[in-house]
Amino acid sequence: xxxxxxxxxxxxxxxxxxxxxxxxxxxxxxxxxxxxxxxxxxxxxxxxxxxxxxxxxxxxxxxxxxxxxxxxxxxxxxxxxxxxxxxxxxxxxxxxxxxxxxxxxxxxxxxxxxxxxxxxxxxxxxxxxxxxxxxx
Amino acid sequence: xxxxxxxxxxxxxxxxxxxxxxxxxxxxxxxxxxxxxxxxxxxxxxxxxxxxxxxxxxxxxxxxxxxxxxxxxxxxxxxxxxxxxxxxxxxxxxxxxxxxxxxxxxxxxxxxxxxxxxxxxxxxxxxxxxxxxxxxxxxxxxxxxxxxxxxxxxxxxxxxxxxxxxxxxxxxxxxx
Numbered sequence: 170x171x172x173x174x175x176x177x178x179x180x181x182x183x184x185x186x187x188x189x190x191x192x193x194x195x196x197x198x199x200x201x202x203x204x205x206x207x208x209x210x211x212x213x214x215x216x217x218x219x220x221x222x223x224x225x226x227x228x229x230x231x232x233x234x235x236x237x238x239x240x241x242x243x244x245x246x247x248x249x250x251x252x253x254x255x256x257x258x259x260x261x262x263x264x265x266x267x268x269x270x271x272x273x274x275x276x277x278x279x280x281x282x283x284x285x286x287x288x289x290x291x292x293x294x295x296x297x298x299x300x301x302x303x304x305x
Numbered sequence: 306x307x308x309x310x311x312x313x314x315x316x317x318x319x320x321x322x323x324x325x326x327x328x329x330x331x332x333x334x335x336x337x338x339x340x341x342x343x344x345x346x347x348x349x350x351x352x353x354x355x356x357x358x359x360x361x362x363x364x365x366x367x368x369x370x371x372x373x374x375x376x377x378x379x380x381x382x383x384x385x386x387x388x389x390x391x392x393x394x395x396x397x398x399x400x401x402x403x404x405x406x407x408x409x410x411x412x413x414x415x416x417x418x419x420x421x422x423x424x425x426x427x428x429x430x431x432x433x434x435x436x437x438x439x440x441x442x443x444x445x446x447x448x449x450x451x452x453x454x455x456x457x458x459x460x461x462x463x464x465x466x467x468x469x470x471x472x473x474x475x476x477x478x479x480x481x
């Protein structure tokens with residue numbers, strides 16, 4: 170009996186990790202919308218585009234924006250500050266984007282801090298993915 | 306039903322085990338392949354987390370004390386936020402220390418240490434005396450060429466830097 174409970178528990182764990190690995194732009198949008206307390210239809214691609222493009226004063230006086238590294242067209246490859254290629258951010262050009270919630274959260278945390286000097290809200294994250302999802 | 310459950314259990318146990326294995330400190334160094342080709346050192350977390358913005362700089366380019374300083378300040382990493390969860394950070398630091406310039410695991414490391422003061426712990430490879438000496442033929446204006454941008458962009462000139470190869474044959478300085 171104990172054995173069965175143990176196996177059962179492990180099976181549930183396994184399923185939980187399988188679910189976590191199967192994120193998609195749509196599932197992440199749903200999650201962020203829920204966190205923000207709005208329906209998915211309350212996410213705005215145009216607000217997402219503005220977040221992507223708006224330039225902010227950087228630490229060394231130079232303007233910084235998401236587009237600065239990810240380029241004006243998110244379906245194209247970008248460049249890090251050190252000159253390394255960054256694969257496109259738009260799922261249409263790079264299907265691996267927005268398929269791993271932990272990775273997405275990590276980069277939102279870092280890049281929003283760098284560009285906006287604060288974390289992004291759930292609403293902003295949802296808007297951002299809404300916009301990238303419709304980029305062609 | 307029992308068998309099914311058990312099957313799932315075994316599969317998951319293997320999954321969980323391999324997950325654990327990945328989160329344990331790992332990392333291997335084999336052979337030094339001559340002075341300018343680095344030993345093939347690998348660590349999953351290091352490869353995953355330290356190669357998004359630049360090449361994964363070999364641990365052999367800096368001493369342990371440098372890596373400790375660098376890993377202690379990832380939230381303000383040369384003006385960028387490169388912060389990690391504490392477990393991943395600790396795993397990577399163990400790997401870096403085990404293969405650092407002063408760990409005695411590579412010839413490259415020994416050379417880096419030859420011109421390093423005992424208490425020095427530079428945060429940049431590109432600020433070490435060893436680096437300056439190796440690159441004394443590269444003029445200042447070259448570093449800021451558009452396709453290079455920064456001396457830290459090793460791969461702009463060392464075409465196989467990602468593979469740890471820094472010998473003469475693979476160097477080509479871009480013209481602009």
